[in-house]
Amino acid sequence: MSGDEPLVAIRRLSKVYVRGDQVIPVLVDINLDVARGDYVALMGPSGSGKSTLLNLVAGIDKPTSGEIRVAGVDIARLSDADLAAWRAAHVGFVFQFYNLMPVLDAFANVELPLLLTSLSRRERRERVETALALVGLTDRIEHYPNELSGGQQQRVAIARALVTDPTLIVADEPTGDLDRTTGGEVLGLLDRLNRELGKTILMVTHDPKAAEKAHRLIHLEKGVLAD
Amino acid sequence: MGIPLSYVARNLAARRTTTALTAGGMALVVYVFATVLMLAAGLEQTLTATGSEENVVVIRRGSQTEIQSGIDRRQAAIVETLPGIATGTDGRRLVSKEPVVLINLPKRDTGKPSNVVIRGVTPEGYALRPQARIVDGRLPRPGTAEVIAGRSIAAGFRGASIGETVRFASRDWTVVGTFDAGRTAFDSEIWGDAEQMLQAFRRLGYSSVIFRLADGSRFDETRAAIESDPRLTLEAKRETRFYADQSEALSKFITYLGTAISVIFSIGAVIGAMITMYASVASRTGEIGTLRALGFSRAAILGAFLAEALMLGLVGGAVGLAAASTMQAISISTMNFQTFAELAFSFTLTPGIAAGAIAFALAMGFAGGFLPAARAARMKIVDALRAA
Numbered sequence: 001m002s003g004d005e006p007l008v009a010i011r012r013l014s015k016v017y018v019r020g021d022q023v024i025p026v027l028v029d030i031n032l033d034v035a036r037g038d039y040v041a042l043m044g045p046s047g048s049g050k051s052t053l054l055n056l057v058a059g060i061d062k063p064t065s066g067e068i069r070v071a072g073v074d075i076a077r078l079s080d081a082d083l084a085a086w087r088a089a090h091v092g093f094v095f096q097f098y099n100l101m102p103v104l105d106a107f108a109n110v111e112l113p114l115l116l117t118s119l120s121r122r123e124r125r126e127r128v129e130t131a132l133a134l135v136g137l138t139d140r141i142e143h144y145p146n147e148l149s150g151g152q153q154q155r156v157a158i159a160r161a162l163v164t165d166p167t168l169i170v171a172d173e174p175t176g177d178l179d180r181t182t183g184g185e186v187l188g189l190l191d192r193l194n195r196e197l198g199k200t201i202l203m204v205t206h207d208p209k210a211a212e213k214a215h216r217l218i219h220l221e222k223g224v225l226a227d
Numbered sequence: 228m229g230i231p232l233s234y235v236a237r238n239l240a241a242r243r244t245t246t247a248l249t250a251g252g253m254a255l256v257v258y259v260f261a262t263v264l265m266l267a268a269g270l271e272q273t274l275t276a277t278g279s280e281e282n283v284v285v286i287r288r289g290s291q292t293e294i295q296s297g298i299d300r301r302q303a304a305i306v307e308t309l310p311g312i313a314t315g316t317d318g319r320r321l322v323s324k325e326p327v328v329l330i331n332l333p334k335r336d337t338g339k340p341s342n343v344v345i346r347g348v349t350p351e352g353y354a355l356r357p358q359a360r361i362v363d364g365r366l367p368r369p370g371t372a373e374v375i376a377g378r379s380i381a382a383g384f385r386g387a388s389i390g391e392t393v394r395f396a397s398r399d400w401t402v403v404g405t406f407d408a409g410r411t412a413f414d415s416e417i418w419g420d421a422e423q424m425l426q427a428f429r430r431l432g433y434s435s436v437i438f439r440l441a442d443g444s445r446f447d448e449t450r451a452a453i454e455s456d457p458r459l460t461l462e463a464k465r466e467t468r469f470y471a472d473q474s475e476a477l478s479k480f481i482t483y484l485g486t487a488i489s490v491i492f493s494i495g496a497v498i499g500a501m502i503t504m505y506a507s508v509a510s511r512t513g514e515i516g517t518l519r520a521l522g523f524s525r526a527a528i529l530g531a532f533l534a535e536a537l538m539l540g541l542v543g544g545a546v547g548l549a550a551a552s553t554m555q556a557i558s559i560s561t562m563n564f565q566t567f568a569e570l571a572f573s574f575t576l577t578p579g580i581a582a583g584a585i586a587f588a589l590a591m592g593f594a595g596g597f598l599p600a601a602r603a604a605r606m607k608i609v610d611a612l613r614a615a
């Protein structure tokens with residue numbers, strides 16, 4: 001694969017929901033390229049299809065038609081099991097509400113995706129500690145989610161997203177549940193992941209402050225791209 | 228590697244009350260299941276332990292028990308002279324011709340009459356049963372109205388303790404000793420002089436003839452000699468087989484009844500587990516979506532929730548089994564349905580019963596957990612995440 005080929009290449013992508021005899025088009029004929037190392041913010045009114053597009057790129061939803069090539073693989077054609085393995089290897093997720101496992105401490109939460117790799121226990125420990133150090137939570141390694149603030153929980157979630165060294169990090173309104181200050185910290189982290197570690201980031205956001213950090217802004221209106 | 232078991236276990240621990248109640252329901256079923264099997268095993272063990280491999284019991288053909296049997300003196304004499312019978316240290320043949328009679332005695336605590344086996348024993352009869360040891364007092368003197376009582380009879384019936392007298396066959400009998408026959412049916416008998424018993428009960432014949440084989444492996448020849456002799460209308464069994472046969476019907480009945488009751492009860496416990504597991508899946512829909520997004524497969528989700536249900540079953544099974552095992556300390560007395568006599572025995576926990584009880588608990592967990600786990604595994608990721 002040549003260096004100038006985009007990491008994500010979306011072609012003629014459509015997604016419709018069928019409810020009864022009603023057909024709801026959510027994404028209409030989307031074409032989009034995301035370069036390796038890019039930081040893209042996806043904006044648009046509520047219900048315009050931002051999350052749906054992000055989910056399709058992240059391989060947790062299937063398109064109605066079209067192609068989604070990520071690093072050369074058309075993920076729309078993968079089987080359920082192959083897609084699960086692909087996600088484990090290539091995607092890091094950051095959710096609006098952090099989505100940590102409440103019964104696991106910070107360490108175990110960050111370690112979760114590594115359980116799907118062939119890493120030894122020691123290698124896992126090293127990776128988890130590195131990731132938690134990167135988000136500045138070394139001293140909270142044994143804390144449970146309910147013992148952490150929202151901002152800290154989101155930082156644990158970011159550590160979980162980067163611990164597998166994924167190709168792509170997807171974030172759906174990562175600051176949506178945070179106040180200005182802690183939201184700023186989280187954005188700073190994502191920025192560092194992009195600049196220092198070269199991670200490609202695709203982020204859905206309502207927050208103009210968040211969008212500012214991105215290299216590229218994309219607007220969705222009623223399922224159609226308008227950038 | 229799948230979803231770690233620590234995640235599964237911690238979720239059970241986090242929902243402490245629900246987990247305890249659900250596991251408690253299963254524990255109750257396992258307790259009933261294990262206890263009933265322990266009852267059957269205890270009964271079986273008591274009766275089986277009563278016999279010895281080398282001893283042969285001869286009774287009238289077609290009679291299940293010594294009580295129902297009758298052997299006249301002429302037939303008994305023929306059996307007595309069979310070849311292959313062992314001789315004791317004093318050179319006498321180890322044969323005992325015994326009358327066995329069922330009588331009523333009042334229970335020590337309630338005064339209610341209950342059946343007790345009276346056995347007329349000869350000196351050879353004691354030699355045939357070395358497992359019966361005098362623990363208090365002495366043996367009855369031949370030709371007297373003296374008797375000895377098995378330990379559980381001495382404790383359970385009025386007048387059966389050493390120094391007291393029991394009344395049956397229109398005579399008073401002085402108890403001069405207590406014997407311990409281990410956990411055998413003999414423990415629930417009263418023994419006295421065979422000739423005295425015959426006179427008192429006005430019997431002309433014996434109930435059974437018991438002898439020791441010189442060579443235990445030649446039982447089949449001896450049996451053939453007895454059962455093919457046209458003068459004899461008798462059958463011969465190894466003593467172990469004889470007592471095992473007595474326990475078989477009752478222990479089978481108890482086992483079937485107990486299993487049936489447990490299975491019926493278990494439906495309730497399984498439904499309880501199912502409700503708990505559906506609630507567990509519903510309350511963790513968002514977590515399921517997250518785990519799937521992180522790359523855990525449908526199979527991993529199915530496995531995690533099945534593991535949770537099995538763990539719930541295991542906890543229930545362990546608690547139920549632990550409770551049942553305390554029953555071993557209790558000795559109970561029940562009717563031997565074959566002889567209608569009192570029989571004392573204990574609940575006996577065998578490795579087989581323990582394994583069966585745990586397997587039963589795991590089966591309940593699996594039955595309760597399968598549908599909820601399948602629901603969790605079938606969820607669409609985006610729907611699950613949206614529900615969070």
Ligand SMILES: Nc1ncnc2c1ncn2[C@@H]1O[C@H](COP(=O)(O)OP(=O)(O)O)[C@@H](O)[C@H]1O
Nearest residue numbers: 017019024026045046047048049050051052053
């Ligand atoms: N499972 C579904 N069934 C039917 N309609 C859906 C489903 N998921 C999303 N939609 C619809 O698709 C549209 C886009 O949703 P979404 O991508 O979540 O929007 P956004 O993230 O931009 O707010 C909305 O109108 C929503 O109601």
Ligand SMILES: [Mg+2]
Nearest residue numbers: 050051052204
């Ligand atoms: Mg959205």
